[in-house]
Amino acid sequence: MELYRAHVLICGGTGCTSSGSQTLIHTFEKELKKQGIENEVKLVKTGCFGLCEAGPIVIVYPEGTFYSHIKVEDISRITEEHLLKGIIVKDLLYKDVIHEDQILPIDEIDFYKKQKRIALKNCGAINPENIEEYIAYDGYKALGKVLTEMTPEDVINTIKKSGLRGRGGGGFPSGIKWEFTYKAEGDIKYVACNADEGDPGAFMDRSVLEGDPHTVLEAMAIAGYAVGSNQGYIYIRAEYPIAVHRLEIAIKQAREYGLLGKNIFGTGFSFDVEIRLGAGAFVCGEETALLNSIEGKRGMPRPRPPFPAIKGLWGKPTLLNNVETYANITQIILNGPEWFASMGTEKSKGTKVFALGGKINNTGLVEIPMGTTLREVIYEIGGGIPNGKKFKAVQTGGPSGGCITAEYLDTPIDYDNLIELGSMMGSGGMIIMDEDNCMVDIARFFLDFTVDESCGKCPPCRIGTKRMLEILEKITSGKGELEDIDKLERLADSIKVSSLCGLGQTAPNPVLSTLRYFRHEYEAHVKEKRCPAGVCKDLLSYNVDSDLCKKCGICAKKCPEGCIDGIKGKEVYKIDTKKCIKCGACMDACPFKAISKK
Amino acid sequence: MMKSLDELAKIREQARKKVDIRDSKHGIKIVVGMDTCGISAGARPVLLELVAEVQKRNLNDVSVVQTGCIGVCRLEPMIEVYKEGEEKVTYVEITAEKARRIIEEHIVNGKIVDEYTIGAIE
Numbered sequence: 205m206e207l208y209r210a211h212v213l214i215c216g217g218t219g220c221t222s223s224g225s226q227t228l229i230h231t232f233e234k235e236l237k238k239q240g241i242e243n244e245v246k247l248v249k250t251g252c253f254g255l256c257e258a259g260p261i262v263i264v265y266p267e268g269t270f271y272s273h274i275k276v277e278d279i280s281r282i283t284e285e286h287l288l289k290g291i292i293v294k295d296l297l298y299k300d301v302i303h304e305d306q307i308l309p310i311d312e313i314d315f316y317k318k319q320k321r322i323a324l325k326n327c328g329a330i331n332p333e334n335i336e337e338y339i340a341y342d343g344y345k346a347l348g349k350v351l352t353e354m355t356p357e358d359v360i361n362t363i364k365k366s367g368l369r370g371r372g373g374g375g376f377p378s379g380i381k382w383e384f385t386y387k388a389e390g391d392i393k394y395v396a397c398n399a400d401e402g403d404p405g406a407f408m409d410r411s412v413l414e415g416d417p418h419t420v421l422e423a424m425a426i427a428g429y430a431v432g433s434n435q436g437y438i439y440i441r442a443e444y445p446i447a448v449h450r451l452e453i454a455i456k457q458a459r460e461y462g463l464l465g466k467n468i469f470g471t472g473f474s475f476d477v478e479i480r481l482g483a484g485a486f487v488c489g490e491e492t493a494l495l496n497s498i499e500g501k502r503g504m505p506r507p508r509p510p511f512p513a514i515k516g517l518w519g520k521p522t523l524l525n526n527v528e529t530y531a532n533i534t535q536i537i538l539n540g541p542e543w544f545a546s547m548g549t550e551k552s553k554g555t556k557v558f559a560l561g562g563k564i565n566n567t568g569l570v571e572i573p574m575g576t577t578l579r580e581v582i583y584e585i586g587g588g589i590p591n592g593k594k595f596k597a598v599q600t601g602g603p604s605g606g607c608i609t610a611e612y613l614d615t616p617i618d619y620d621n622l623i624e625l626g627s628m629m630g631s632g633g634m635i636i637m638d639e640d641n642c643m644v645d646i647a648r649f650f651l652d653f654t655v656d657e658s659c660g661k662c663p664p665c666r667i668g669t670k671r672m673l674e675i676l677e678k679i680t681s682g683k684g685e686l687e688d689i690d691k692l693e694r695l696a697d698s699i700k701v702s703s704l705c706g707l708g709q710t711a712p713n714p715v716l717s718t719l720r721y722f723r724h725e726y727e728a729h730v731k732e733k734r735c736p737a738g739v740c741k742d743l744l745s746y747n748v749d750s751d752l753c754k755k756c757g758i759c760a761k762k763c764p765e766g767c768i769d770g771i772k773g774k775e776v777y778k779i780d781t782k783k784c785i786k787c788g789a790c791m792d793a794c795p796f797k798a799i800s801k802k
Numbered sequence: 803m804m805k806s807l808d809e810l811a812k813i814r815e816q817a818r819k820k821v822d823i824r825d826s827k828h829g830i831k832i833v834v835g836m837d838t839c840g841i842s843a844g845a846r847p848v849l850l851e852l853v854a855e856v857q858k859r860n861l862n863d864v865s866v867v868q869t870g871c872i873g874v875c876r877l878e879p880m881i882e883v884y885k886e887g888e889e890k891v892t893y894v895e896i897t898a899e900k901a902r903r904i905i906e907e908h909i910v911n912g913k914i915v916d917e918y919t920i921g922a923i924e
Binding site: 207208209210211213244265266267268288289290291309311329330336337339340341342343344345348352461462463469470 | 823
């Protein structure tokens with residue numbers, strides 16, 4: 205049997221891969237050989253550790269040493285010092301690991317301390333391309349238990365009792381969905397997985413599939429047994445090549461081990477899974493559009509009812525859940541529904557994964573018990589706002605959600621609280637904004653996205669969102685009138701109630717919620733023709749403060765338009781605001797902070 | 803092709819041993835001095851023997867880790883055994899054979915191998 209005295213875990217998630225972790229692995233291989241310890245130290249490529257900001261991340265066991273921001277040239281030192289001589293390379297450690305000269309274990313640093321990893325349990329802990337590592341951590345044990353000890357009704361009751369709600373956005377109780385599909389009449393039924401994560405800034409489903417693909421396969425097989433289906437489909441966007449690749453490997457390995465296929469564990473139950481690639485259209489995350497796309501039709505939604513549980517793929521009852529929902533199933537089966545229901549709030553049980561992005565120190569993936577406050581997530585786990593800036597708002601739920609302001613930071617996060625604040629859980633994207641973000645511009649950004657992604661089937665969404673975008677562009681370019689704000693509100697309300705699917709029904713949310721909390725910013729754009737955050741270019745002008753200017757001429761040299769005039773050492777420089785393209789290069793270059801924008 | 807839960811359990815048990823090193827342990831810690839002095843005196847075979855022996859005996863709560871120079875370079879290879887609630891024990895001039903005996907007597911049976919300790923040698 206293979207025997208290693210140390211394991212080196214290297215993150216192979218999308219974030220760390222794009223910052224070069226693959227090259228790190230090759231370099232490690234070379235260095236280990238050079239030292240002659242390639243048979244003593246094992247290299248393991250894992251999924252995402254969550255702390256993407258500090259990537260590429262390398263963890264060395266048995267010590268559990270957490271190295272961050274690792275570059276190719278650091279590897280010879282880690283190999284020589286740590287792996288060969290056992291001396292930890294302190295200056296390469298993640299900064300929060302060192303506390304009063306002590307090296308803390310990973311789970312005691314701020315970023316991980318308040319997290320509870322259920323869906324992400326194996327992410328960053330196992331090699332996702334090796335089924336045996338999944339099995340080592342109780343993989344396929346839940347499927348075995350379900351097939352040999354439980355009836356389909358038992359499984360459904362367990363999921364119902366756990367209180368699990370759909371993690372894709374809507375928050376519908378999963379057990380009830382399973383029950384509907386189970387009770388629906390049909391000779392053939394299907395189980396489908398929605399991996400068409402499309403919100404800008406959300407990457408939790410991608411990371412689960414990249415880091416622990418088997419947990420989704422196992423959960424789908426359990427769901428298949430519960431609802432009476434033998435065939436599953438995973439709908440995933442082709443833009444997620446690493447996730448697709450690892451899923452393909454996982455499916456192949458599961459078939460080889462007899463954990464997918466005919467007569468699993470000799471119980472007579474058969475289940476198999478196939479992958480369907482999507483072209484990356486946001487609307488295909490909507491369930492009816494997704495099912496159409498799986499069937500090979502154009503990815504457009506249709507009215508509901510009938511719901512997929514009654515009439516789904518090829519007109520047959522179909523259970524459709526999101527990746528993260530499935531990622532909770534095996535743990536609920538193994539630990540019991542009471543365990544799961546003991547976490548969270550009254551109506552939102554368990555944990556939720558969030559993708560932290562925007563103006564935050566610890567960009568990355570976090571999993572927290574429901575009921576954790578936004579403040580804990582942003583300031584304790586997320587490490588706060590960079591560069592000493594002031595927090596302004598957090599956008600949750602992507603283009604379907606809204607923003608939440610500083611006064612609500614102590615709200616416990618759950619489905620219902622977020623909706624009450626005019627936002628939503630969505631799939632779990634969390635974009636943090638500081639004082640330099642213009643809220644009108646943010647709304648314009650999201651509307652720009654939905655206009656692009658609207659499928660065009662229903663006019664409220666196709667035409668309405670386009671009109672809204674035009675008005676927002678009018679406002680951000682300084683041509684807005686007061687009545688435009690009212691028009692925006694009226695349009696938003698009618699699009700919400702009249703659109704065919706979730707995309708259109710929620711598209712106005714970013715506008716409505718910024719209007720709710722930041723109406724004064726809209727009014728400043730319209731009445732004073734001013735962008736308070738200094739973002740909207742058409743409303744800005746750059747000026748040199750003659751008292752602060754030291755006549756060095758650096759600004760004039762940097763200006764790409766040549767629109768700054770003055771005489772070096774003699775005359776204060778001046779910006780020709782008519783020719784200025786507002787790139788900000790002069791302001792960044794000025795060593796005396798003499799240039800300002802307003 | 804797996805046909806029963808027993809088979810799955812067997813694979814799990816085997817696979818578990820291969821990833822065991824990544825779990826956090828709370829039991830006994832064996833530290834091997836692995837600086838240049840230790841390595842040239844033969845610490846590598848000692849370390850490997852300890853790892854192999856721990857795994858062979860399924861000592862799930864025992865971790866074997868390296869450290870730098872323990873300090874008395876002329877007595878390398880040295881190892882230290884940390885047991886909760888007990889004083890640290892330092893063994894010196896260790897070989898693979900002696901390491902095996904330490905695992906058997908000290909780690910498994912709880913009896914310190916006095917003749918290898920730094921106190922006996924010095």
